Amino acid sequence: MTRLQDAMKNIAEDYGDLTQRIAPLKNAEIGKLVDEFNIFVESIQELVKQIVVTTHQKLDTKLLRINP
Numbered sequence: 649m650t651r652l653q654d655a656m657k658n659i660a661e662d663y664g665d666l667t668q669r670i671a672p673l674k675n676a677e678i679g680k681l682v683d684e685f686n687i688f689v690e691s692i693q694e695l696v697k698q699i700v701v702t703t704h705q706k707l708d709t710k711l712l713r714i715n716p
Contacts, residue, residue: 649678652685659689666693 655670669686673679 652678652682655685666690666696 651670651673655668658668659665666689668689670682673682
């Protein structure tokens, strides 16, 4: 549990570093929680990447309209 808490704290305090993952654990219940945490963080990371790409595309489109 401590590693999970530490990882969540690091994400919250370290500028939202979504590259962090927790190594799998052998304890079945905690291991499932760790797996779900890693999947959750990966989903958020992918969402942020999509937002960045979409934002860049929209900015590029606006710049093309301004400077044809």
